[in-house]
Amino acid sequence: MRPNPLAVSSGTRLPEALSFSDSSVRRDRNLHSHIVINGAGIAGLTAALCLARARFSVEVHEKAEGFDALGAGIQISPNAYSVLDRIGLGRELRECASNPDGIIIHSARTGKTITTIPLGLDAIKRYGFPYLALHRADLQQLLFRSCNENDNIQLFFSSQVVDFEPHRNGITGQVSSNSTLTEQQAKAIILADGVHSALRTKRLGLAEPVFQKKIAWRALVPMSEVPEELKGNNTHLWLGNKAHAVAYPVRNADWLNVVAITPAENSDMAYNVSKQAIANRFRKWNAAFQALFDTRAGWTGWPINETPKPTMLHTGPVAIIGDAAHTMLPFAAQGAAMAIEDAGVLADCLGHTADTETALQRFEHARLNRVARVIDLARQNERIYHLGGMAALARNLVMKHTPPEKLLKRQDWVYGWRVDQGNDRR
Numbered sequence: 054m055r056p057n058p059l060a061v062s063s064g065t066r067l068p069e070a071l072s073f074s075d076s077s078v079r080r081d082r083n084l085h086s087h088i089v090i091n092g093a094g095i096a097g098l099t100a101a102l103c104l105a106r107a108r109f110s111v112e113v114h115e116k117a118e119g120f121d122a123l124g125a126g127i128q129i130s131p132n133a134y135s136v137l138d139r140i141g142l143g144r145e146l147r148e149c150a151s152n153p154d155g156i157i158i159h160s161a162r163t164g165k166t167i168t169t170i171p172l173g174l175d176a177i178k179r180y181g182f183p184y185l186a187l188h189r190a191d192l193q194q195l196l197f198r199s200c201n202e203n204d205n206i207q208l209f210f211s212s213q214v215v216d217f218e219p220h221r222n223g224i225t226g227q228v229s230s231n232s233t234l235t236e237q238q239a240k241a242i243i244l245a246d247g248v249h250s251a252l253r254t255k256r257l258g259l260a261e262p263v264f265q266k267k268i269a270w271r272a273l274v275p276m277s278e279v280p281e282e283l284k285g286n287n288t289h290l291w292l293g294n295k296a297h298a299v300a301y302p303v304r305n306a307d308w309l310n311v312v313a314i315t316p317a318e319n320s321d322m323a324y325n326v327s328k329q330a331i332a333n334r335f336r337k338w339n340a341a342f343q344a345l346f347d348t349r350a351g352w353t354g355w356p357i358n359e360t361p362k363p364t365m366l367h368t369g370p371v372a373i374i375g376d377a378a379h380t381m382l383p384f385a386a387q388g389a390a391m392a393i394e395d396a397g398v399l400a401d402c403l404g405h406t407a408d409t410e411t412a413l414q415r416f417e418h419a420r421l422n423r424v425a426r427v428i429d430l431a432r433q434n435e436r437i438y439h440l441g442g443m444a445a446l447a448r449n450l451v452m453k454h455t456p457p458e459k460l461l462k463r464q465d466w467v468y469g470w471r472v473d474q475g476n477d478r479r
């Protein structure tokens with residue numbers, strides 16, 4: 054028996070408009086053009102759309118019952134946007150996102166502006182695509198809706214690939230759904246099941262993610278309650294001693310999405326924390342930032358993990374993408390971007406080469422250096438953002454005296470990437 058195609062149950066948090074009609078009719082499929090994806094996050098859903106565009110039939114298995122409209126934002130840089138635009142989502146993405154004019158960098162203690170990195174039209178002129186900020190749930194819903202409307206994609210909730218066995222003709226995946234185990238035949242299986250991917254460790258033998266002794270504190274603050282100086286169409290970045298924060302407008306600028314990262318001895322400290330206890334961590338910060346805690350917004354903690362730098366992204370007909378393959382520090386805002394890039398390159402490689410092993414080798418080759426370089430960038434940003442004392446003063450002076458366009462130019466190798474170049478331009 055096959056798992057039931059996704060039917061959104063009353064317990065899910067999806068809006069009505071996204072509910073599935075009866076999709077229980079199985080589509081004809083050819084083993085040599087059928088791909089199974091485990092995980093319907095940003096990586097899994099983008100991969101499904103890219104693969105469907107490359108004429109594969111795809112089934113996506115998602116462990117959760119439905120999507121959680123997690124109250125947090127996400128920045129989509131031009132490199133990631135270029136992949137989403139290629140699969141026809143550019144216009145809708147722009148419609149639900151803000152396009153900040155720039156990143157205003159502040160001293161966390163005084164709140165004073167150090168410099169502003171131009172984005173907005175400057176980013177579009179430089180990279181051909183915008184730098185966007187939006188609510189994660191809006192991105193997830195856009196991807197989900199597009200998958201749902203695509204005849205070549207089937208999604209299953211409460212369903213997961215629990216094991217697989219490669220063979221001469223492809224691969225057999227064992228799928229567990231509602232306590233029923235079934236076997237699915239495919240050309241390849243893609244693991245896109247996030248930072249805690251079980252098969253990553255169990256079948257690929259890769260190391261567990263490591264808690265980085267840091268917690269991201271997140272809130273969506275109603276814009277009506279935000280101090281005047283933080284209103285407007287900009288991203289704000291505050292640099293503090295061993296801590297930093299980022300804020301940007303989402304959902305028609307009705308909300309300010311705030312993420313602040315501080316040290317923490319253990320990951321449990323992210324949970325059951327009062328707003329006051331979180332606010333205390335920022336008591337030496339400027340008044341405008343502290344005022345964000347005097348609003349109605351609820352704050353939630355999110356432990357920061359990192360996986361060791363990847364040395365492989367496939368074994369036989371199994372590929373691994375997104376956070377499952379390379380969870381990175383969020384200091385370059387590139388985790389989801391790398392997941393989206395993975396998806397685009399993977400589909401191109403599988404679409405251009407009939408032999409799965411060769412295609413996945415090409416995928417791995419195209420991605421390993423690029424991802425490693427972005428992981429290094431995120432670590433470097435951590436060191437720079439979290440400086441204290443004299444080192445912080447020196448950093449601020451250098452930033453202040455560097456022409457803003459030069460600060461943006463430094464990101465060219467990240468934001469200027471395109472899927473058809475496969476790898477970065479180094």
Ligand SMILES: Cc1cc2nc3c(=O)[nH]c(=O)nc-3n(C[C@H](O)[C@H](O)[C@H](O)COP(=O)(O)OP(=O)(O)OC[C@H]3O[C@@H](n4cnc5c(N)ncnc54)[C@H](O)[C@@H]3O)c2cc1C
Nearest residue numbers: 092094095096116128213246247269375376386388389390
């Ligand atoms: C504070 C913070 C801020 C960030 N900001 C940005 C940003 O601005 N820009 C950016 O590009 N990145 C950002 N990131 C990184 C980004 O959030 C992640 O890299 C991205 O969400 C990874 O997507 P994914 O699909 O690989 O994993 P996930 O989003 O974790 O999706 C994995 C999916 O697989 C499902 N799953 C799990 N286990 C199983 C299983 N056994 N079987 C089936 N399904 C399973 C999960 O339910 C989930 O739906 C940030 C991260 C943090 C922590």
